[in-house]
Amino acid sequence: MKKWLMLVVFSLIFVGLVACSNNDESAGSDSDGGSDDTVELDFWIFGSTGYDQLVEEYMKDNPNVKININEGEMNDMHNNLFTSISAGSGGAPDIAQIEISQVEKFQEAQDQFYNLVDYGAEDVSSNFLDWKWAQAQSADGSFQIGLPTDIGPTTMFYRTDVMEEAGLPIDREEVAAQIDSWEAYYETAKTIKDKTGKPISDSPQLVFNSLRDQLEQQYFNEEDELIIEDTVKEAYDYTTKMIEEGLVGKNELWEPEWGSAMAEGSYATMPGAPGWMVANVKANAPDTSGKWDIAKIPEGAGNWGGSFLTIPKQSEYPEEAFEFISWLTAPEQQLKSFEIAGLFPSTPDVYENEDFLATTDEFYNNAPTAKIFAEAAQSVKTVYMGVNYSIVDTELGTALLNVAIEGADPEKEWDAAVERINSQLERQ
Structure with a gap:
């Protein structure tokens, strides 16, 4: 009887040990050799x-x-x-x-x-x-x-060769001092056009976006009411005035012509350019190293x-x-x-x-890129964008391009854009 009891006890212990071992193996590994707890x-x-x-x-x-x-x-x-x-x-x-x-x-x-x-x-x-x-x-x-x-955070990229051709400063601090307001940007554009025949920027959207992004209110207020007449209309008028005077070009953002223009030196500045644009210019214009530099944008940075x-x-x-x-x-x-x-x-x-x-970029004349963008980042304002931001942005962009490419009347294009925006907002 004692031998039988001992046999039962040892059998139970053995079964328990095997079960524990199997459980441990199951918990500790899977078919990939990893943990089931992963x-x-x-x-x-x-x-x-x-x-x-x-x-x-x-x-x-x-x-x-x-x-x-x-x-x-x-x-x-x-x-x-x-x-x-x-x-x-x-x-x-x-x-x-x-x-x-x-x-x-x-x-x-x-x-x-x-x-x-x-x-x-x-x-x-x-x-x-x-x-x-x-x-x-x-x-x-x-x-x-x-x-x-x-x-x-946005800055202003510029072509040193075009600025020099226009008889303007090329040192980034001097450029920032020369173009310290949007009125100064307009006056500089006239000088560049007169001396070189080139626009100050090839993209009407970039000029408009630069002014828009400096505003504390843009397309909507926090009640999601459309407020563009009181906010960005002035930026639109400024941009279309420059288009009509031949001071801003016709290229649409992200189109092949826009990328090609980076390499051609067919304009002087790229306002509203954020940090990620550094790589974009290099990709589109790899042979222009040393012809670009970066300065502060007039009247404070926005964010793109x-x-x-x-x-x-x-x-x-x-x-x-x-x-x-x-x-x-x-x-x-x-x-x-x-x-x-x-x-x-x-x-x-x-x-x-x-x-x-200490980060500098040889492509941009050894500009201290990190320092420039860090200073810009700390001047950005908090902006409420609204759920329908992209609707407004698309339609105003279309209006600007119609003025630039087709020579359309700015006021008629604004009114048509507002009508399209309201029509879409009513369906939301």
């Missing part, structure tokens, strides 16, 4: 971010997290995201990058996103520029849809571009997702993004980094 996060991005390198760094330091990057074209990514959250039946990523012009649209569907305030957003808010933080925040400050990534990282409600891992995006948007990683891909940081602590401030 959290997988799908991360949707667009543009040249350099995030793939930072993701690898994060996964190396956090082996329990696997991040799958899905990179696509900006509009496609936004459309796919909106479709996914609207359907409510899956398909949205754990983390989605949203561009500034689209933030208000997704704020309208904030119930489909986690409120980052609940995960510690307020603890990291001091990392960022106030105006950038406010762009992804509800009016009462209770809901934060995303953490800021890069920004696009930049994004936020959000966490859709369909994610099963909001805590892990927030931990990752708070790491990715921290000053240390934003500095790395700048070094890798030229994304300009929204974290002002970086602006005090000596290595950062």
Whole structure:
């Protein structure tokens, strides 16, 4: 009987040990040799971010997290995201990058996103520029849809050869002093036209955008009322006056002719150019190194571009997702993004980094690019864009191009644009 009892006891112990061993093996490995506790996060991005390198760094330091990057074209990514959250039946990523012009649209569907305030957003808010933080925040400050990534503070790129041909200064400090107001910009344009026959800018949209982006109110107020007659009409009139006097060219942004003109030296300045335009000019005009420089834009900087990282409600891992995006948007990683891909940081602590401030660019006559854009970033005003911003922007852009390309009457084009805008807003 004793032998039988001992046999039963040993059998039970053996079975228990085997079961524990099997459980441990099951918990500790899967078919890929990883852990069943590994959290997988799908991360949707667009543009040249350099995030793939930072993701690898994060996964190396956090082996329990696997991040799958899905990179696509900006509009496609936004459309796919909106479709996914609207359907409510899956398909949205754990983390989605949203561009500034689209933030208000997704704020309208904030119930489909986690409120980052609940995960510690307020603890990291001091990392960022106030105006950038406010762009992804509800009016009462209770809901934060995303953490800021890069920004696009605006400056004025200029061709030193064209300026010199016109008998004007080419030193960046002297250029900024010469063109210190939009009235001075207009007078300089007349000088350039007279001396060289060239316009001061080839793009009416860039001139208009530069003035618009310096305003505290642009297309809508915070009640989403259209206010363009009281805000941007003056900028429109200024631009169309310069078009009619032959001081501004006819090229449309992003068209082949616009890119070609960068290489040809057919105009003098590119106003409203943000940090990410540095690489764009190099790509379109690689043989013009030393013929470009960068100065302050007249009357203060605006902002063109930049994004936020959000966490859709369909994610099963909001805590892990927030931990990752708070790491990715921290000053240390934003500095790395700048070094890798030229994304300009929204974290002002970086602006005090000596290595950062020492950044120069030989292509732009060794301009201290980081310092110039950092100074611009700190003068940007907080602006409410509104969910229908793109509707207004598209129609006003069409009006400007009709004046420039077809010689259309500016007032008739303005009235027609306003009519098209109101018609579309009524259908929203």
